[in-house]
Amino acid sequence: MNKDVKVIRVKNLYKKFGDFTANDNLSFEVSKGEIFGFLGANGAGKTTAIKILCGLSYPSSGEISVAGFDVYKERELLKRNIGYMSQKFSLYEDLTVYENIRFYGGIYGMTKQEIDTKTNGLLDQLDLQHSRNKRISSLPLGWKQKLAFSVAIFHNPEIVFLDEPTGGVDPVTRRQFWDLIYEASRAGITIFVTTHYMDEAEYCDRVSIMVDGRVEALDTPTKLKEQFNALDMDQVFLSLARKAKNVE
């Protein structure tokens, strides 16, 4: 990880919906190649912030750049330099493995030649050559998720945003998914990931925890556990949730 190169810069980000403040003065930076966990309970404001960082929604105020591009003025350039994967929006179930790879390569603006060159490499890497003509709907969920991640970084983006990428799969499959994340991070791709699984929070280089629109904690998992006198990230998360609800 190159700590000197900041690929996400967020300063005093506010997002309001009428009187309601969904993102309340967020400030943080993420380094090149870093695996940054973006945690928070349901409704904390994560998706709202991710939409802004992906150039899909405007902030109410704040200075925000992603991959060097301004989220107000350079949204199209920004979108070309990021990848996105979520549990909800992913591969086309009715297309084959091969067709999905080529479709997303096109969406992300790769040339036909680039797509041709890289498609076989990806199928080899994922050990999916034998399934290249199978429809996505026939694949197990774990394979779909691995393929969806690989497709999201197929165009070699600076940053990939993963919004609850491993929902619904068992811990072993989740661990295998994280091997792909580590590999991408080693190759210099920055990973911005939301998850509700606290074992995954432990795999991140740094973790931020949002409560009611604010970042209430941000550090490495080790330091957060020290700070909250907790044995694991589950306990860190719970003590912040209790604080939010004012529970003794």
Ligand SMILES: Nc1ncnc2c1ncn2[C@@H]1O[C@H](COP(=O)(O)OP(=O)(O)OP(=O)(O)O)[C@@H](O)[C@H]1O
């Ligand atoms: N377009 C909108 N108009 C009004 N309120 C909104 C809008 N979008 C989000 N909100 C509100 O902002 C708050 C934060 O929502 P957001 O989806 O960002 O949370 P989240 O942390 O991503 O939650 P989850 O983990 O459930 O996805 C919620 O109270 C939500 O109802």
